Amino acid sequence: MAGICSYGGYVPRYRLNRGTIVQAMAWMNMAIMAHAQGEKAVANFDEDPITMAVAAGIDALKGIDRSTVEGVYFASTTMPYKERLNAGIIIPALNVKDQVRAADFGGGLKAGTTALLSALDGVEGGRINNIAVISADCRLAKTATNQEMIFGDAAAAFVVGDKDVIAEFKGSYSVTYDFCDHIRSNDADTDRQWEERWIRDMGYSQFIPEAINGLLDKHQLKIADFAKVIYPCNNRGARKDINKKLGISPEIEQSNLQAEIGDSGTSLPLVMLAQALEGAKPGDKLLVASYGSGVDALYFEVTENIQNKKGNLGISGYLAKKEDLGSYTKYLVWRDLVPADVGMRNEVADYTAFSMLWRRRKEILGLWGSRCTSCGTPQWPPQRICANPECGAVDKMEPYSFADKTGHIISFTGDMLAAGLNPPSLSGRIEFEGGGRNMFDFTDCTIEELFTGKAMTMTFRLRYNDKARNIIGYYWKATPLQEVS
């Protein structure tokens, strides 16, 4: 039986209080005040859908043998590359094998559930097993728009397989329409959106009930059979209407996290599903629907295995790990919505040597080092000659993973002179438990939090964004270790 074997999530650390946007921009458009409640999750300056996908993927893969993963499906409408498989960047960072099927799912916002369906169908067909399905979006909006208020950044990930399934896939129903409520053409950074009232009445309130009713009819179910009904509608009027039409009671309505995260696009229904699974009990039926260029509705039944699920942070864990961004202008600079000067020192940066990246992809994208088989010393970057002065063995190395190791701070600083978008630029030397050390950028923390000996964990981030050549470089940074309860 095919289903979800594991789930994980990721919400960036920074939250922008919507009141902060109102304060900055309501002078231009008073209407945004209608969305002033709560906060939206905002990717850090060194995050994008790929890094968020890796974080969610790592969360979902906790406790899973990564060598068993046979596929990686990535869904997003904000992928950095049009040509260069975005899932291909995620694969080495997740430390799954190269012999996997991988695909990018994009286009409409229902791409997240479509990726999930494709994985479920593949597993059910017996052709492939253990597929990591990950969705992340980081959508931009023009300033002083409702979209800017509503959108938020988040990611969710699932492992889809047929062993130790925690939520069995029972069926689905899809509708697809070229309904242009909002569009983003090839070269546009932001959406062009039609009138909200039309979207409310002719979009959300039509397609979501159509797909959900289709699913209920197909499987002879009633809405009350479900423990949770999950659908991603950020329009309050439409939600009320849909709940009424379908008979969704407040008890079974899964929160769309509008007050905590915002509308995270392709990932939103999956983020909601991941959170619903956190509180699910064996026997619970879950209905999840997406929205955008149509609707996919899927239905799962939670199994006894849910009780064995542990060890990950999940959406709720990351929701608790938050920091108020506090500044609207910081948000504008991080999203490159206003040109900021990081200094001429940055202009002389070298271009990306792709032949070197290919040669050293395991160490750069996967943080693989080496361990000397003669003396056991782990070392990063990988060496030919052992760094242990007592050893010095030549070519006796085996691969050694650092991405999953905890490290402790030997030294640190906050650099005001470096060309960075979040000064002071934090960096320091980390000594890994078990051996090995290196200097890394630090992220998602402040200089005040740092001290020698502090426990740090590794996180996949943007190393640089070469705007002159449109190349994003990814690498690993250190961030304070968050204990999983």
Next chain:
Amino acid sequence: MAEGIKDKVAILGMGCTRFGERWDVGGDDLMVEAFVECLEDAGIDKNDIEAAYVGTCYDEVNLGKAAVAHAEILKLPHVGVTRTENFCATAQEALRAATYAVASGAFDIVLALGVEKLKDTGFAGLPIGGGGAFPRLGGYNGSGPSSFAQLAPPYSTKYGIEMEKVKKAMAHISVKSHANGKMNPRAHLRFPITIEQVLNAPIIAHPLGLFDCCGVSDGAAAAIVTTPAIAKSLKPSQDVIKIKAIQISAANGEETLFSNWDGASLITTQVAAAKAYKEAGIKNPREEISMMEVHDCFSITELVIMEDLGISPPGGACEDIMSGFYDLDGKIPCQVDGGLKCFGHPIGASGLRMVYAVYEQLLERVPEERKVKNMRLGLTHNLGGEPARGVTSLGILGRD
């Protein structure tokens, strides 16, 4: 067993430009300025030079690669001219090459020159890069001060000395160097500062404030080396300034890869110092060294160097510094000319500027107010790269 270079090579003459924001001149002018003074001091003709080693670090804003431009600018007589580069230890590397050329017997008269024109970059501080393509892919985002600032937290942790106390000692270092530099007409920053100014200055890289960092400037310095016998014959009435030792040590990955470096010291300095003392026949540096010019790119660097040179005991630098041990009137005056702190740090020139500071003290050419008492042996310490990935070039000069 190699016998080293002690007393085999003498400095015949030296030149050093005024260091500073020399907006009106280029690297070529700076070279000529130092070279002309050096030639005059040596009392020889340009055509007597048999080989030259010139140090520049950033060829992007300088005179280019190789040394063709350097030979052209100085109109050297079709001799071998070689560019040396070893990060911030570039100039002393030029001197080492020139010294070896004479000590080997290959040549009698050799020029060592270091020059850097930094103030053509358009921004404060040093350019980034220079590490090849890999740091772009898998490095970290730090400027010059970043890696040196990181000496402070592990130092504080290792010896259990509160950061506040370490910062006060660091402040004393900068105040002392400014007190010396204000008397030196060749220095860039010639004004006194106070402890309060240092401690209240804006942060550049935690915990380093503005006055914990050396300046960035343009400059050049040069030395002509020969055999002691030739030096004596050319200048019979003057002391022969002899090179007692030059030793260089490069980090080998132990610091960055292996887990036995504490982050609070410079292994390369410890190694180079031990070798240099041995070469020079120094048994107890705290008692035998008369003055030091060390690589004070940042105050914390100078602080840990005092221990790595074996002058202050481990964990004892703060106490020595605060007691005035390294002040001009202390036991071993350090940064007598004002150091990198007041001269600024034109990368390719600094190492020879240090040698110049020792040279002028050994020849007692400085005014009384900044004269080192009982001058006998001077130490120069030229550090390149980062604390964990760098080189130390250590020189000892004396007269007899």
